Amino acid sequence: MINLSGVGKRYPTGVVALQDVSLRIERxxxxxxxxxxxxxxxxxxxxIQRIERPTAGRVEVDGLDLCSLPDSQxxxxxxxxxxxFQEFKLLSDRSVADNVAFALRVTETDPVEVAPxxxxxxxxxxxxxxxxxxxxxxSGGEQQRVCLARAIVxxxxxxxxxxxxxxxxxxxxxxxxxxxxAVNLRGTTVVMTTHNNTLVDVLRRxxxxxxxxxxxxxxxxxxxxxxx
Amino acid sequence: MSLExxxxxxxxxxxxxxxxxxxxxxxxxxxxLRDAIGGLRRNGLMAAAATTTIAIALMVAGGGVxxxxxxAHLASVLESQVEIVGFIQRxxxxxxQHRVLAAARDLPGVRSAELVGRAEALxxxxxxxxxxxxxxxxxxxxxxxxxIEVRASGPGQVRAVAAALERIAGVQDVLYGTPVxxxxxxxxxxxxITGAVVAGALFAAALLIVLNTIxxxxxxxxxEIEIMTLVGATPGFIRGPFVLEGxxxxxxxxxxxxxxxxxxxxYLAVQIAGSLPFLPVLESSAALPGALAVVWLLGIAVGIAGxxxxxxxxxxx
Numbered sequence: 001m002i003n004l005s006g007v008g009k010r011y012p013t014g015v016v017a018l019q020d021v022s023l024r025i026e027r028x029x030x031x032x033x034x035x036x037x038x039x040x041x042x043x044x045x046x047x048i049q050r051i052e053r054p055t056a057g058r059v060e061v062d063g064l065d066l067c068s069l070p071d072s073q074x075x076x077x078x079x080x081x082x083x084x085f086q087e088f089k090l091l092s093d094r095s096v097a098d099n100v101a102f103a104l105r106v107t108e109t110d111p112v113e114v115a116p117x118x119x120x121x122x123x124x125x126x127x128x129x130x131x132x133x134x135x136x137x138x139s140g141g142e143q144q145r146v147c148l149a150r151a152i153v154x155x156x157x158x159x160x161x162x163x164x165x166x167x168x169x170x171x172x173x174x175x176x177x178x179x180x181x182a183v184n185l186r187g188t189t190v191v192m193t194t195h196n197n198t199l200v201d202v203l204r205r206x207x208x209x210x211x212x213x214x215x216x217x218x219x220x221x222x223x224x225x226x227x228x
Numbered sequence: 229m230s231l232e233x234x235x236x237x238x239x240x241x242x243x244x245x246x247x248x249x250x251x252x253x254x255x256x257x258x259x260x261l262r263d264a265i266g267g268l269r270r271n272g273l274m275a276a277a278a279t280t281t282i283a284i285a286l287m288v289a290g291g292g293v294x295x296x297x298x299x300a301h302l303a304s305v306l307e308s309q310v311e312i313v314g315f316i317q318r319x320x321x322x323x324x325q326h327r328v329l330a331a332a333r334d335l336p337g338v339r340s341a342e343l344v345g346r347a348e349a350l351x352x353x354x355x356x357x358x359x360x361x362x363x364x365x366x367x368x369x370x371x372x373x374x375x376i377e378v379r380a381s382g383p384g385q386v387r388a389v390a391a392a393l394e395r396i397a398g399v400q401d402v403l404y405g406t407p408v409x410x411x412x413x414x415x416x417x418x419x420x421i422t423g424a425v426v427a428g429a430l431f432a433a434a435l436l437i438v439l440n441t442i443x444x445x446x447x448x449x450x451x452e453i454e455i456m457t458l459v460g461a462t463p464g465f466i467r468g469p470f471v472l473e474g475x476x477x478x479x480x481x482x483x484x485x486x487x488x489x490x491x492x493x494x495y496l497a498v499q500i501a502g503s504l505p506f507l508p509v510l511e512s513s514a515a516l517p518g519a520l521a522v523v524w525l526l527g528i529a530v531g532i533a534g535x536x537x538x539x540x541x542x543x544x545x
Contacts, residue, residue, distance in 0.1 A: 049458065072462075079460035091452055104459035154459070217413050 001027040001158065001189050002048060002198070003063060007058030009213075013177045017043040018213040020057070023051055025191060030184045032200050033193040034224055035210035041193040043212070045160045048191070049081055050074050062157065079107055082151030082188075084180075085164035090150075097122065097131040101148045104216050107154065121153040122142075125179055140183040141172025148179055152188070161192040165199065172200065197224035240440060249328045263469035264476060267449075274445045275477060281441045282481035282530065283488075284522045286435070292430035293519040296423035298510055303416035305508045310386055310402040312378040314393045328398040332376050335392045337385030341378045346370045375399070383413040435530055440472060442534030446542075453542045463543045470535045478531025482524045489523065490516060 002025040009018040018040045025031055033041040046052040047059045050066045059066040062080060071075065090099050100118045109117070122128045125145040135143055146163060151159055161180060165173035177199050184190045194200060200207060200223065207222030208215060281355045314332065316325055325343060339396040344352075349372040376399070380389045386404055394402045446453070456466045493512055500509050 051458075075457075075460040075462045077460070078458060083458050083462075089423055089451060091455070099374065103459040106456045106465060107459060108462075108465065149461075 001025055001029075002191070003060040004044070004057065005052075005060075006057035007047065007054045007059060009040070009047065010053060012057045016213055018047075018210075019217055021210075021213070022057075022210060023218070025189060027189055028184070028187050029202075030190045030205040031192070031208060032203075032205055032207045032224075033191065034067070034171070035194070035216075037195075037202055039210040040213040041210055042162055043213075045162050045191065045193065046158060047072070048158070049083065050077055055085060075107075079154060080157050082154065082156035082159040082163045083199075084144070084147050084151045084161040086157065086166040087134070088140075088147045088167075090143055090146055093137055095132050095134060095211070096127060096146050099135065099146055099224070100153050102120075103150045103153050107189060109154070109199070113137055113192070116147075117153050121149040124152065125149045139167050144168060144172065144176050145179065148176065148183075152183055156188065158189045158191065161190065163193055163195065165194065165196050177203065200224040246334070252263050255457055256545060258326065261469075261472055262371075267469055267473050268476065270409055271449065274448055275473070278441045278445050279477045279481050280352065281437060282478060284526060285435075285486040285530075286481055286485035286527050287488050289430045289526055290485055290519050290523040291492075292427040293459075293517055293522050294489070294493060295513050296427040297518065298417045298488035299423040301418045301510045302508055310380065310383050310404070312380065312386060312390050312393060312402060314376045314399045315377065315401045315403075316374045316376065317398055317400045318373060320374075320398050324398060328396055331378055331396045332393055333400075335378075336388055337380050337382075337386075337389045339379045339381040344375050344377055346372045346374050349373075351373060383416065432545060434524075435533075436528070439534045439537055442477075442531070442540040446470060446535065446538035450542055453539065457543065467539055468537070470531055471540050474531035474533075474535030475528055476526035476531070477531070479524075481531075482527030485523050485527070486520055489519065 002023070004021050004023040007018055007021045007026065010016045019039070021044070023044070033044060035041055038112040047066070048055055048061055048067060053067060061172060064073075064077060066077070082108065083127065089091070094102065097118055100121050101114050104114045104117060119128065119133075122131055125148050127142065127145050130138060130142060135146065135216075138146065146166075148164070151161075159180070164176055164180070166174065173196060180190055180192065181203070181209075201218075204221045204223075207217065207219050207224070209222075250508050264529060285454050314328075316328060322330070329341060329343050332338065350370050352373070376393070376394060378389060380386045390402050431468060446477055490512070493516060497512060500507055
């Protein structure tokens, strides 16, 4: 589903974010990317979305070689990806329902499909009762649930979550993890970067640890840190 | 309620492209216009600030065009007043005089030529110099010769026309104000260049201000654009509403500038005609259409260009 082979990434500033990273993620997997700040976790997510291109190696998503993918095809790649951000990135001047519908409307989804899909996504994350509220009236956990609804509303095959619990209290973080697990159980591949050791240690999913741009550890039912 | 499996994902890129093409361009379905109006409504304050800036810039540019066309008009009025007089030999018959006139009219660079009989010349002299009003009664014969008054098509042609006129058989002598003509040529050239430079500078300033203003309004909405690109909106889809917003803002600004420029020009033309009657001012119907065409074209063009330039930096995949 996602295949990085020998990937290197050096930014124009000279910063080396990734070095010889090889990583294969199969359909339906749940993968935690862990590691200290600056270890290259977010760069991996950017490569998968073709926000960045590798400076060495190959990145394949769903059989597409992202290095040779024409720019015109990038929107189509992204329609198969749902993204959850640490800082939510909800549009403050639109209601919860409009924020979720936004992802469908701007990808030219048939208008008759929009309302039922939004309803389904909000039901999935338990936010139907706040559909008409503006994001500013929601708690951090609720805003992140709306962000997750927006990520899954187009039924992507892959959900990428960049520190989705970074701004949340433990209870809200746990709710988001349960929702992401539910999404994964339906067959969606989930790749999540995190610094939250408790969540990683409780869930015991595949853990890929990056350090200074290299894969240091790849365990199928790993912990946040290895017993050293 | 479940939509599991009901949402079709394109099987591959080619399939996805077919899906996109089958759905048609967003603006064909009117969605871009709805989004553009929605965008203006949601960002009312920024949109109003941008539209006001464009309107002021258009008024300045439109004012520059009006000043420029009036300077050009002044130059052409001054030019049209340069006159060459060719005196005709006294012994020519009226038929011969008309042949001379026809030859003068055929000269290159001649706008008009007319015969002025000696009686008419004396009458004009008496009219111009009131103290000579009674001179006719003291003279036995009219001492003035018949003449041809020639106007060149521009002050640059005066010398050549005068020289050619002098070579026509039957023309005795040619008069024209050499130093005046030379100064007028220099003056009208300076006026035209100044007018073009002023209009060009105002145009460039207006363009820069407007482009920057629209760029700022788009920068304020970069999160919206970022989300669009990340969820897979095509660049054309993202661009459409923003460019339409630019067109609507440019048109609204042009409308405001039109109202102000028309009112100001009509008022000033009346004032100048009253207090400075020697200064030729173009009629509103002659000056305004061209200037307003520039205002509307400029308004809509900078609206489109500003949006396009402002959004381009956010559309790199």
